[in-house]
Amino acid sequence: MNKKVLVIDDDKELLWLFETILNQEQIQTVTYHSGIPLAEIIAEEPDLVLLDVNIIGYEKNGVDICTEIKASENHSSLPVLLVSGESDLHALARCCGADDFIAKPFNIDYLMDKVKKLLT
Template identity: 40%
Template structure:
């Protein structure tokens, strides 16, 4: 059974590219251009969540969503990878208890390796 990746980013181009890359790698992919509440993410049952830090038009940042996921007993086990061009990404990822982070721009191979590492 294929693992499910939830990708949340407001950039349609990034979502389209990641959708193709992850599907070609055998993953099921769920895409969202807006931040999602923990309750909704729990219903989706992703195996991993990739979150952009800045999500234009969403009331919460990716770091806020990550913090909510890690604070909820139903979703705290789900690996979260933050990705962003923010200069203090490491600090943000640590503060929200993200499992990993990757700086934009990122290489597709590096991202795939991070995802595989978190899913293993």
């Protein structure tokens, strides 16, 4: 699979896990330990953004970042998969326009099913 996933999460262990899992599936992975501006996300040219909702140490959370992506005239079709331990993740995903969501802790096979679905 010749795809690229941009992962944004403030948990370094989870970043390592995401990268390991995705690389095993031959998916190029770029990770960020903090939130990044929309321009940097676009510059990476990802096929999917895997985005934590709560990003400590950044002025915007994952919902804000997702909302920016989906409001972008030229990049609104970029798939976003929210990942969080939040209790009402479905409502958060709906309000920011995320394409899908997965709750922490997650099953690796379930995560990969969602990732592959969004990459096709």
